[in-house]
Amino acid sequence: MLLASLPVATRDEMHRLLHGTCDPSFLSALHKALADDHGPHAAKAGDGGGQLLHRLRLLGETLPAADRLLDDPARLAAVHAWAAVADPSLCLAALVHHLLCLGSVVQLADGRGEHLGPRMEALRKGRAKGVYLITEAGQANSHLATRTRADHDPATGEFVLHTPDPQAAKFGSAGTLDVPQTAVVLARVFTDGTDRGVFAFVVDLTGDDGLLPGVEVSSPLGLGALPLDYVLVRFHRVRVPYAGWLADGAGIAGDGTFHDPAGSGERRLQRTLRVGQGLWAIMPAVAAATTRQAAVQAVNYARQRRTQGRLAPGVPLLAYRTQQRAVLGALADAFALTCAAGGARTVWTESLSVPAAPAGGRAGEMGFTPWAAVSRPLAAYKAAAVRLAAEVTADCRRRCGFSGYLDVNRLTAYHGFHHAFDAAGGDSQLIFYDIGRSLTEEGGPAPGDTPSPPPAASPHWWPAIVRRHRERLTRHLSEQLRATDPSAPFDAWNPLLEDVGLLGEVYANALMADDVIRTLDGIRDHDLAQALRPLAALHGVMAARRWSGSLLAHGTLHPADVRRLPEVADELCDAVAPHLPLLVEAFAHPADIATAPLAAADHDTALRATLTWTRGGTE
Structure with missing residues (x-):
């Protein structure tokens, strides 16, 4: 991967082709982060969330600060591409964590970043796992007809997040109950009983002691092709502070007047989904x-x-x-x-x-x-x-x-x-x-x-x-x-x-x-x-x-x-x-990232080196 045997000009052009504008020192740091602690089973469902958080932290340390996460698309691409080669399950968890969960906060927080700053840094530093809950399992094309509700309470300014029926349960990788999890949840906002369109909300699902009040998850859903901690999630009148609303320019005035620059429910959905x-x-x-x-x-x-x-x-x-x-x-x-x-x-x-x-x-x-x-x-x-x-x-x-x-x-x-x-x-x-x-x-x-x-x-x-x-x-x-x-x-x-x-x-x-x-x-x-x-x-x-x-x-x-x-x-x-x-x-990726015997100079010998042997008839 270092292409040391190639002429400098060839090496530089190949580096740009494969990694864009990524600096070689960044790739060295990324290489070290993945080689220090990776494996094909480390982030699978049922292993517990501590190891996954540790690995997300190692990746996060190679990225910019949370509020500048999207400043370097080439770096983001390299982090997730190398993670996929090392372990596709880790890559999937990182894509959801960085691009959908943290990325939603970065793009949609609308000047409320200071209120969400601690959550953003907790995600970047691997103190909490990021989840993105959009799909509702009980109906096709649920993205076009989100039914999870977020009713505004004018008395407190909070939103009341609620799953109206079993078909509106959200599907996502939120079954890691032994570590803090922060979700971005898509829900339909109602003010004074009027549908205002689909917005994103930042919601804590679990804390140090497990599920938080009002959050309900199913038993695990197995998915062998992408083995993570999939469950269905329902909300029972969970109160979300006003600052947890990723309003993206919308707002509710003191007299209850609602305004949204999107101008329509359809364009509101497009803006919310642009993450x-x-x-x-x-x-x-x-x-x-x-x-x-x-x-x-x-x-x-x-x-x-x-x-x-x-x-x-x-x-x-x-x-x-x-x-x-x-x-x-x-x-x-x-x-x-x-x-x-x-x-x-x-x-x-x-x-x-x-x-x-x-x-x-x-x-x-x-x-x-x-x-x-x-x-x-x-x-x-x-x-x-x-x-x-x-x-x-x-x-x-x-x-x-x-x-x-x-x-x-x-x-x-x-x-x-x-x-x-x-x-x-x-x-x-x-x-x-x-x-x-x-x-x-x-x-x-x-x-x-x-x-x-x-x-x-x-x-x-x-x-x-x-x-x-x-x-x-x-x-x-x-x-x-x-x-x-x-x-x-x-x-x-x-x-x-x-x-x-x-x-x-x-x-x-x-x-x-x-x-x-x-x-x-x-x-x-x-x-x-x-x-x-x-x-x-x-x-x-x-x-x-x-x-x-x-x-x-x-x-x-x-x-x-x-x-x-x-x-x-x-x-x-x-x-x-x-x-x-x-x-x-x-x-080819480095041997300590792509550890497959098939990548070795002698793949047959490399495969045998992974095995232990038992011989019958010996004392």
Whole structure:
């Protein structure tokens, strides 16, 4: 990871590619924090919260002060990406803790930070665990119809937090009852019986002696893919001080008059949920880091493992074209995710410098979900990144035989993390539906002469193809929509949803394709550019093979084009092969962070070193 063997110019550019603006001294501190105390079982449900708080404290010490948490998106991305490689469960706990819980306070406190300062520092320093309670388990799309209530009491100025019925119970990782937990809870505010929209509240769930009065939690809910302390949470008229209301510009005057700059309930929800942008912006970096590590381990296995097949006994797995396409293709997809991580950070950084949209401002119209209206590109980045990472890590696991399924090699944990995040953090499929719906309503450009794309072995081929496919699919859906009855929206959209979701996914893949080209254009070191160009082109070919059905159905590619893709993939694998030492060294995390035997120079010996042996018949 330190890339000490590389020339300085190559090393510096690779550092920027992988870590953005992070200072090397910060990465050294992060490395030490994770290496000092990490393990694949340390933060699992049932282990108690003390160890988890200790690990959150170590991570928090590498971050800025609580009120400046969001000042350095590259640092936030690196902390959570490295945590995911070390232990996906720790990463999930940290994402909720830092970005959703503490991030809500930072962005929505509205000048009340001095009242919440002690809580913020307790979270940052690992004296309390942060929780985010938004989903209500009893109904679909609960984000659009939050039923947990926060009734304002004019006599005291407090809010009374209450779960009105069992279906409104919140789902979240709040079962660590042996340590202090502070939650950000989304609830619908009522003043004088009038619904004022959904806001966030800071609520202590537990203290040193367990659950606080009025807070009720269920028995644990097992979730093997993301093993944390999941429970359902209900509130029974819990009193929350006025300062615990993350009002985000809203307020209640002394005479009870309510005012909110959002101007409507829909825009209020968008403003409250904008804290999700941080999670969406960081997820591509997490996906890139775990996918890079998975790909390195798969390449390592394929280089070392010798087959006894009749075709060529004794040759390494990597000699087979099928294995080359899979594991070198995984490296290529990991590179594309790394480029997308930079693109997502840029979008988020720009959004942080722009005030939240006021009434009548630039907030998007809400459709099937709130996510695309909060930020179309960041929601798309999240959805595309976790879906691709789940596919690639699953394939890497499969290509490593039984070793790929061993817990100690973490490929199952990486896959489970991203597979579960397809629904968590904003359901990816709903995000794609919503983006596709918006694009369909906006309509595509008028058909015209389309220039011929470059050869398929060029890094520029896939961006041109995916852009053309997006335009064709948009026009096709827009024409179908115009032929329906606008007075019956469900009947109009229902038969289109499958292709609408595909359009949303194509939009997200186009973002990633453009990020790859921008990254390549920014590389100045000749040797690094020589290594990355065929890798970028190979990602495009792998993506086209995944999308071949849709590409053929809409005439974006012809059968002859698709038939030739395996041949092009083989040419690109040959071009990538001479650069494997550089790529593997650059993409691998340090051995004391990624402790998997599959990452070792001799993975078979490394696996045996983790075992103890028992021999029968000895005294």
